[in-house]
Amino acid sequence: MTDADKIADETVRSSPVPAEEAAVVIEDLSLWYGDFRALYDVSLTVPRNQVTALIGASGCGKSTLLRSINRMNDLVEGVRVSGAVRYDGVELYGPDVDPVEVRRRIGMVFQKPNPFPKSIYENVAFGPKLTGFRGDMDALVERALRGAALWDEVSGKLRESGLGLSGGQQQRLCIARALASDPSVILMDEPTSALDPIATDRIERLITDLKRDYTVLIVTHNMQQAGRVSDRTAVMHLGRLIEEGPTDLIFTNPRQELTERYVSGRFG
């Protein structure tokens, strides 16, 4: 029997998230890249003010799922979506929803730090300037940089290029850039996989701080990181969500056999 056959049709859920605590509700989401089906009826409730980790083997669809939430997949040619993603009561794939508006309310941090070749100040101010922000930009920039634990290191050199920072600092700059638009949900796609262990540690601590004010959904292929950083974990395999629940439960007492094999490192 292949792994595909072994996946139960139902996702195994432990301690399901009650509806009033939900920040994002994904309902029966399926996605096709042309003829290739990348997501199979995924349903997941992401709780507010917690860190949820999305783990799974390479190619299991976790990045695709993440990018479906802020409609970044719309930028790819030939993408088709069915199902629903609900945020703040709004169906994000509804007919009169503008993806640009969605992305202004849901922030994203990418795997490789990608600050603009502009000054640190201009990087953080980029998002608010898109919407014609007219208030105190200096205060907003400072708030975002403090939120990303970067202010103390760069307050004296805001006009210098963002590219002059180290890798870890650049990633925190990207986080500050995302925070500047004041999203309530932050999506992170393997944010530390390109960084050294010290920078990784700083960002992991930042993520645990961020959940005070934001909802964080983080894709990671590093299971130890998922264990350190997240409150809930969702496990994916070949485009399906196979199990989800509180992190310690998933790691110590998984109910699906595939989950158990994945978290114990028997395949990656």
Place this chain on the structure above:
Amino acid sequence: MLDVGGRQARRRRRTVRTVEAAVAMPVLLALLLLGALLFDVITDTLSWQVLAPAGSGRSFAFAEGFAPFGSWDRVMRLELAARGVPAEDIEPLLADPEERRVLEARNRVELMPWVDGRPFRWLVTTVSDELVADRPLWSGLASRRELLAAAEPGQVVVLNAWLDPAFVLRNASRSPLVAGLLPAFVGSLLLVGLVILLAVPIGVGTAVYLEEYASDTRLARLIELNLSNLAGVPSVVYGILGLTVFVRLMRLGPVVLAGALTLTLLVVPVVVVAAREAIRSVPPSLRQAAYGLGATRSQVVLRVVLPNAVAGITTGVVLAIARTIGETAPLLVLGAAAFVPRPPDGLLSTFTAIPIQIYSWVSENDVEFTHAASAAIVVLLAVLAVLYGIAYYLRRRFASR
């Protein structure tokens, strides 16, 4: 047994050295020929002349005539006095705009490297000066004492440097002694200005459209295929096109505007190719970051892509300018006049350009005009060298980002 560092290695080193020499040879040859060309042209801008002057024929010391921006006035005063104009008439003559215009047209104040045996003196040459003898630089150098001895009273022996600031600032003339490059220079400048104004928006806009908005449509592929074809079409063909469409069909006549439009057509493919390359080299991760923050496509293009592509686009623009300045054939076909006495005074006046002026001077019967042509060539090469230097510098800045 392994032959380490022995005969085989020596043979290989010899082969490498031979190959290096073979590759370096054509480059050295090209540099040598280029050097020879430059040497030839530059020496042709200097000539030994024996003049029978129509003016006073007197030369003035450098210190006598020099003033930071008023040398012309100072020397002219000395010359008028030398011609016997009464002292009280000199100032009114120079102050009256009409009289001054005539003076400027008929006389040329030059700083000659050598006059009658003395170095660096001011001399005023006129339209009516008679050229008794004209010798090239090296043979004249050898025989300058004979020239001095053989000169009749009243005649002046000079080493005439054709390439001086006055050359670029003077109007053309039937007399080679006072001929200048001003109409051609202004004509070329006007063409460049108009071409930039037209070609940059069209070229950059096309590149943005092809790269960002329509990258996979049939129309885009069609344009892409023809773009490289267009860049390779001989410029004469553009001239014929311009003649037919702008000069005849649109009844513009052989004017600056028609020339600029024709050159724009010529230059747009260059700009588009450079702009596309610049836009393509903007990393997709930057675009993703911008989209992720909620930018619309036009915001991504205007705020992220284009600012990043500016260096490459500027390189393309500089190269386009270089082509505009150097193109002769299309302008000739179009009807750029060979003799234009003054700079164009509007978009709808006849015009000339530096390469056209060179061509017309070289075709003159009067051998003296070749000196003017050489001087114009040096000006043209200097301008092109500066432009390519700027393009090179921009490319390096672009690459290091």
